[in-house]
Amino acid sequence: MINKIFTIGLILSSILIAQNNEKPWIKAERENFVKMRELSKMMYPGDSKIDITYYGLDLAITTSPNYLTGNVTIGVKSDTTSLNTCFLDLRNFLTVDSILLNGSSAAFSHSNNKIDITLDHTYSMGEPFTLIVYYHGVPGGSGFGGFYFSTHNGTPIISTLSESYSGPYWWPQKDTPADKADSSDVWITVADNLIPVSNGTLESIVNNGNGTHTYYWKERYAIAAYLISLAITNYTQYNTYYNYSPTDSMIITHFIYPENFNYVKPYADLTAGMIEVYSNRYGQYPFLQERYGHAEFNWGGAMEHQTCTSMGFWGSGVVSHELAHQWYGDMITCKDWHHIWLNEGFATYSEAVYIEAKDGKAAYDNQIANEMSHARNANGTIWVQDITDENQIFNGNRSYSKGACVLHMLRGIVGDSTFFHIMRAYSDDPDLKYGVATTEDFQAVAESVYGQDLNYFFQEWIYGEKYPQYTIGWNKTLVGGDIYQINLNIYQVVRPNPSYFTMPVQIRFNTSLGDTTITLFNNAQTQNFQFQIVGNPQSIVFDPGNWILKDLQGVTEVKDLNIPLQYSLSQNYPNPFNPSTTIEYSIPKSGNVTLKIFNVLGKEVATLVNGQNEAGKHIVNFDATDLNSGVYFYKIEAGSFVDTKKMILLK
Ligand SMILES: [Zn+2]
Numbered sequence: 001m002i003n004k005i006f007t008i009g010l011i012l013s014s015i016l017i018a019q020n021n022e023k024p025w026i027k028a029e030r031e032n033f034v035k036m037r038e039l040s041k042m043m044y045p046g047d048s049k050i051d052i053t054y055y056g057l058d059l060a061i062t063t064s065p066n067y068l069t070g071n072v073t074i075g076v077k078s079d080t081t082s083l084n085t086c087f088l089d090l091r092n093f094l095t096v097d098s099i100l101l102n103g104s105s106a107a108f109s110h111s112n113n114k115i116d117i118t119l120d121h122t123y124s125m126g127e128p129f130t131l132i133v134y135y136h137g138v139p140g141g142s143g144f145g146g147f148y149f150s151t152h153n154g155t156p157i158i159s160t161l162s163e164s165y166s167g168p169y170w171w172p173q174k175d176t177p178a179d180k181a182d183s184s185d186v187w188i189t190v191a192d193n194l195i196p197v198s199n200g201t202l203e204s205i206v207n208n209g210n211g212t213h214t215y216y217w218k219e220r221y222a223i224a225a226y227l228i229s230l231a232i233t234n235y236t237q238y239n240t241y242y243n244y245s246p247t248d249s250m251i252i253t254h255f256i257y258p259e260n261f262n263y264v265k266p267y268a269d270l271t272a273g274m275i276e277v278y279s280n281r282y283g284q285y286p287f288l289q290e291r292y293g294h295a296e297f298n299w300g301g302a303m304e305h306q307t308c309t310s311m312g313f314w315g316s317g318v319v320s321h322e323l324a325h326q327w328y329g330d331m332i333t334c335k336d337w338h339h340i341w342l343n344e345g346f347a348t349y350s351e352a353v354y355i356e357a358k359d360g361k362a363a364y365d366n367q368i369a370n371e372m373s374h375a376r377n378a379n380g381t382i383w384v385q386d387i388t389d390e391n392q393i394f395n396g397n398r399s400y401s402k403g404a405c406v407l408h409m410l411r412g413i414v415g416d417s418t419f420f421h422i423m424r425a426y427s428d429d430p431d432l433k434y435g436v437a438t439t440e441d442f443q444a445v446a447e448s449v450y451g452q453d454l455n456y457f458f459q460e461w462i463y464g465e466k467y468p469q470y471t472i473g474w475n476k477t478l479v480g481g482d483i484y485q486i487n488l489n490i491y492q493v494v495r496p497n498p499s500y501f502t503m504p505v506q507i508r509f510n511t512s513l514g515d516t517t518i519t520l521f522n523n524a525q526t527q528n529f530q531f532q533i534v535g536n537p538q539s540i541v542f543d544p545g546n547w548i549l550k551d552l553q554g555v556t557e558v559k560d561l562n563i564p565l566q567y568s569l570s571q572n573y574p575n576p577f578n579p580s581t582t583i584e585y586s587i588p589k590s591g592n593v594t595l596k597i598f599n600v601l602g603k604e605v606a607t608l609v610n611g612q613n614e615a616g617k618h619i620v621n622f623d624a625t626d627l628n629s630g631v632y633f634y635k636i637e638a639g640s641f642v643d644t645k646k647m648i649l650l651k
Helices: 024-043 258-282 316-325 339-359 361-375 396-414 416-428 439-450 455-464
Strands: 051-061 064-077 085-087 097-101 108-111 116-123 128-137 147-154 154-162 181-193 195-197 200-208 212-219 232-234 236-243 248-254 292-296 301-303 309-311 469-480 483-492 503-511 514-522 525-534 537-542 553-556 582-585 591-599 604-613 617-623 630-638 642-651
Touching: 051 154, 051 455, 064 085, 064 604, 097 108, 097 116, 097 195, 116 128, 154 309, 195 212, 232 292, 236 258, 248 258, 258 316, 258 339, 258 416, 301 316, 309 316, 316 339, 339 361, 339 439, 339 582, 361 396, 396 439, 396 455, 396 503, 416 439, 439 455, 469 537, 483 503, 483 514, 483 537, 503 525, 514 525, 525 591, 537 553, 582 591, 582 630, 604 617, 604 630
Parallel strands: 051 181, 248 292, 292 309, 469 553
Antiparallel strands: 051 064, 064 128, 085 116, 097 128, 108 116, 147 154, 154 232, 181 212, 195 232, 200 212, 236 248, 301 309, 469 483, 483 525, 503 514, 503 537, 582 617, 591 604, 591 630, 630 642
């Protein structure tokens, strides 16, 4: 999905020197997330005791007045050993007239936006049954999505957008992306000047002889409830073709407002070429036996309805984004909205993939740099913590731009060839294809193809926040001939979660004999590397390919690497203490330093340092024999650097 409101401005030879270790923050954060995940699962809509096999919507829609009368057939299997009741999600403002269970009337109640249905006997695990829900009313919108009666150029346009929680605003269903129907049918009866468009193939058009006609659309591929859609108006149909072999083609149906035809046609004409680009990289277009297409609708964005994207605006970026969703979003759907980046990050990254195929690497790099500029503004974890808030799910900086940067960074780690092998293996994974996935499913595929652990990467980027800030210091010593010994320090500013990022980082040395690029495995807050290169290095470039979402605060050739690159004040140790403790601080250049102790009232109780200090690391002992137990603060001032930390005296 692209929602214009959320995406304003979004227009859109390896040396491994150190090894990765598990970081304590990961464990704590993961345990916290697991708890939250269990909590959200309990609150999540949809009856977890049933398994949906089929949806059939038979809907009659009028526009004077705006009204819907219909029935929905739902194929169900019990997903528990003894099922006596089940429920469906449907908003209270729609009225349920009756429910048939295997053809016989069933008892039900409709409240709290749920239809509770009493079954005729106890169903065993896997036992199938069919429900038909007859209902009527004026379907509505949630404010985000739902069912819309509108007009364009004086003609009614009726359309739907169900992601993420708006499906029950117009039809009864199990409202979760986790449980796909194996297939779906949609029959739509409307006034015969309107053309109803839905998913899959058009099977029949029946003239009812009363000023209405009925279109029957059939989707034979598995489909999530939120991807079933309607778009209905006086469309002009324009067809193009994707030729996937010398003798075979697939139709691409563009349903366009008549008054927009000349404007839309150039974008429609791009679609076949885009399908080819993605098919070559992600595996064949997933719904090849049916179609792809677009249908215009009146919503401020676009939505990747399966086989038929709903379009509220046009551009190369949005056409490629929604098309890419047919692989990532529709064929493989995020199992729950926490993992929305598997839809939106992938589609956003795919915009850059199409740009690269069409306009080359420099255009790709430019697009990625643009995504990075948005991703730096992302707050919170890519794994969406609060899925009750659709603004959080569809956060442009985080789920879209930063999600796209994660795939770019993965490509940087594993290399181009392996990266696209991963994407194709993910598409082809029999457990995921036409099913649902979590971040861990994608990680497992990536690790399997790459052959190495990537847990550090997914943990810090999907379950961590922010991005690394690097400062680089280095120097060189002639060993003999053209061989130079390099000493290099990578320092990362302490970040909230994780405190530093583990990443392989590339460094290019511009030497008298040409360029040499090496890869270092950086997995510490501050880390020294020693290695030799051929040629006299004149300068270095950190991450020359811009593979990492980061800030680079400086790259400096320094005489002595023991001199710190940044001001810092460390936590005292031991802490709590009695009666003495040690405080360390570092200053990158000589100057005046004060280090003072204050009590909780802000009264100064001791001065440990006051005067000129040399650049380097300094260690001070604090003896609190004469002070009472309690909380104290120590404060450093050095140049423009000021920092305060807390310590506890326990006697
Ligand atoms: Zn999207």
